Amino acid sequence: MDSLPKRDANYVPLSPITFLSRAASVYADRTSVVYGSTTFTWRQTHQRCCRLAAALQSLAVSKNDVVSVLSPNTPALYEMHFAVPMAGGAVLNAINTRLDAAGVATILNHAHPKLLFVDYQYIHVATDALKSIVHVTTSPPLLVIIDDIDNPTGINNSDHLEYEQLVARGDTASHPPRCQVDDEWDAVSLNYTSGTTSSPKGVVYSHRGAYLNTIGLLLQWGVGHEPVYLWSLPMFHCNGWTLTWGVAARGGANVIIRSPTADAIYSAIDAHHVTHMCAAPVLFHILLDAPRRRGRRRGVVEVLTGGAPPPAPLLERVERLGFRVTHAYGMTEATGVVMVCEWRRQWDALSPPDRAKIKARQGVSAVTLADADVVNATTTASVPRDGVTMGEVVIRGSSVMKGYLNDERATAEAFGRDGAWFRTGDVGVVHPDGYVEIKDRCKDVIISGGENISSVEVEAALYGHPAVREAAVVAMPHPHWGETPCAFVALKPEFAAAGEVVTGQELVSFCRGRMAHYMVPRKVVSVDELPKNSTGKVQKLKLRDMARGLCVKPAAEVKARVVVAGEPARHGALTQAARL
Numbered sequence: 009m010d011s012l013p014k015r016d017a018n019y020v021p022l023s024p025i026t027f028l029s030r031a032a033s034v035y036a037d038r039t040s041v042v043y044g045s046t047t048f049t050w051r052q053t054h055q056r057c058c059r060l061a062a063a064l065q066s067l068a069v070s071k072n073d074v075v076s077v078l079s080p081n082t083p084a085l086y087e088m089h090f091a092v093p094m095a096g097g098a099v100l101n102a103i104n105t106r107l108d109a110a111g112v113a114t115i116l117n118h119a120h121p122k123l124l125f126v127d128y129q130y131i132h133v134a135t136d137a138l139k140s141i142v143h144v145t146t147s148p149p150l151l152v153i154i155d156d157i158d159n160p161t162g163i164n165n166s167d168h169l170e171y172e173q174l175v176a177r178g179d180t181a182s183h184p185p186r187c188q189v190d191d192e193w194d195a196v197s198l199n200y201t202s203g204t205t206s207s208p209k210g211v212v213y214s215h216r217g218a219y220l221n222t223i224g225l226l227l228q229w230g231v232g233h234e235p236v237y238l239w240s241l242p243m244f245h246c247n248g249w250t251l252t253w254g255v256a257a258r259g260g261a262n263v264i265i266r267s268p269t270a271d272a273i274y275s276a277i278d279a280h281h282v283t284h285m286c287a288a289p290v291l292f293h294i295l296l297d298a299p300r301r302r303g304r305r306r307g308v309v310e311v312l313t314g315g316a317p318p319p320a321p322l323l324e325r326v327e328r329l330g331f332r333v334t335h336a337y338g339m340t341e342a343t344g345v346v347m348v349c350e351w352r353r354q355w356d357a358l359s360p361p362d363r364a365k366i367k368a369r370q371g372v373s374a375v376t377l378a379d380a381d382v383v384n385a386t387t388t389a390s391v392p393r394d395g396v397t398m399g400e401v402v403i404r405g406s407s408v409m410k411g412y413l414n415d416e417r418a419t420a421e422a423f424g425r426d427g428a429w430f431r432t433g434d435v436g437v438v439h440p441d442g443y444v445e446i447k448d449r450c451k452d453v454i455i456s457g458g459e460n461i462s463s464v465e466v467e468a469a470l471y472g473h474p475a476v477r478e479a480a481v482v483a484m485p486h487p488h489w490g491e492t493p494c495a496f497v498a499l500k501p502e503f504a505a506a507g508e509v510v511t512g513q514e515l516v517s518f519c520r521g522r523m524a525h526y527m528v529p530r531k532v533v534s535v536d537e538l539p540k541n542s543t544g545k546v547q548k549l550k551l552r553d554m555a556r557g558l559c560v561k562p563a564a565e566v567k568a569r570v571v572v573a574g575e576p577a578r579h580g581a582l583t584q585a586a587r588l
């Protein structure tokens with residue numbers, strides 16, 4: 009057996025860029041991209057990517073050079089997912105467009121890109137970021153402007169290159185694109201974490217990991233051929249949870265919208281018969297808050313959610329709109345999806361609330377992971393499958409990152425002493441059926457009188473109250489118990505509009521009927537909206553800082569009664585209006 013060698017014919021390094029040349033051959037005349045009135049076929053997308061790869065190489069871009077891009081979802085950003093690695097093995101770094109100039113500068117300083125592509129609406133942010141790094145770098149990146157392909161603004165001047173000019177001038181004869189890789193362990197992209205618990209870290213993906221994760225997700229989400237995929241998820245978030253490459257693998261149509269407003273989403277669903285889309289739980293509020301659209305008839309849209317724990321009542325509400333939700337759990341360090349709540353037919357017979365409760369669990373390991381477990385952090389023994397004993401989620405497999413860029417310490421910490429597992433920093437339980445449920449991030453667990461309280465569990469209960477739009481629970485200092493839960497709650501605007509008053513005491517009583525007493529929030533603080541970071545995750549660090557100033561007197565929990573006012577939502581504003 010061992011004498012049978014690997015050959016070019018039977019051993020091809022895995023890379024997601026190979027999906028593109030196959031799409032150009034197999035699905036040549038099918039629509040690849042729809043963006044406003046601009047459409048491309050897979051033949052055209054392939055040609056454009058090859059030309060861009062050639063143009064990048066003519067600018068001396070080569071293996072391991074970082075090419076950054078600051079752009080909302082656009083055809084250019086989509087094409088760069090193939091064209092950049094095809095440029096001799098360069099590495100794509102898609103930057104979060106919700107960062108300010110200082111945040112972008114931090115990434116540029118760390119990633120040291122050779123080129124920076126900037127969408128026409130983000131030129132100010134990019135130039136401010138570049139100004140602030142000019143003193144600390146001897147080789148600032150070359151700026152390339154991406155004008156709107158559908159409706160060019162002509163914003164570019166001769167000072168800068170422009171994306172379409174680059175595509176047009178790419179000469180594939182003199183700089184042939186590299187459509188395969190020599191080593192599947194080579195880097196394909198560099199993505200920064202959301203910075204929810206600390207500063208964003210630069211995560212390096214391998215071609216092999218990206219390929220496997222893409223295939224695994226398509227399988228577990230059940231994406232058949234010819235999907236019409238709506239880009240409601242930013243492509244900068246873990247390369248669109250690998251679906252940038254995945255849609256090419258299925259010969260699907262990418263319906264690209266710059267911003268996921270309710271109007272853009274519902275209009276695209278109606279106009280293009282969207283079959284699939286991704287949505288962090290925060291986007292569900294946008295879908296639910298658009299009453300004009302709710303009654304419209306359309307086919308079922310498959311929605312993959314993840315990025316934060318989706319409370320069961322929210323899942324139930326969004327499914328009533330005609331969306332069929334699949335829940336996945338993931339992280340930047342694992343090239344996106346780590347677990348999927350694979351649906352079992354036997355659960356169809358359950359009531360909608362029970363179905364949603366089951367669906368809110370994070371599920372079973374991704375098919376392309378080698379293993380996932382929940383372990384006792386001290387003994388490293390697997391926790392029992394009892395749905396109660398908490399432990400840290402650990403994973404291993406080829407889609408786990410190569411490591412953090414230029415950060416050996418953080419890399420070593422994440423992989424542990426023996427490098428056998430990647431430690432996710434998330435706490436979960438395993439149910440008797442083998443499904444994992446994430447209870448919290450390690451840093452967010454509330455320890456009250458020696459008991460661990462899952463903030464996610466308390467939040468899920470609060471979401472069950474009909475007046476609650478959003479809830480987040482964090483630790484608050486307690487003179488006797490050390491820590492105790494403090495809830496921050498935003499009420500649904502329609503409750504305030506209808507003049508209905510919900511008291512903090514009422515929410516506390518609501519929780520009392522649904523959980524052990526030590527888990528019940530001792531304070532409820534009303535906010536217009538929960539503070540979120542650039543990927544839509546609740547910034548619990550900020551809430552903990554607020555809660556620190558709200559030290560509780562043990563007796564207060566039964567006496568106080570304060571109205572929680574549901575004012576109309578204002579973006580990002582925190583009004584610490586009411587408390588118990």
Ligand SMILES: Nc1ncnc2c1ncn2[C@@H]1O[C@H](COP(=O)(O)OP(=O)(O)OP(=O)(O)O)[C@@H](O)[C@H]1O
Nearest residue numbers: 201202203204205206315316317336337338339340
């Ligand atoms: N379905 C889910 N349910 C619960 N939590 C989730 C789910 N999906 C993702 N998460 C949370 O998001 C985390 C991954 O987020 P991401 O990689 O975007 O960066 P971050 O962890 O928020 O940022 P940082 O590491 O910089 O603090 C997971 O570790 C987990 O805590």
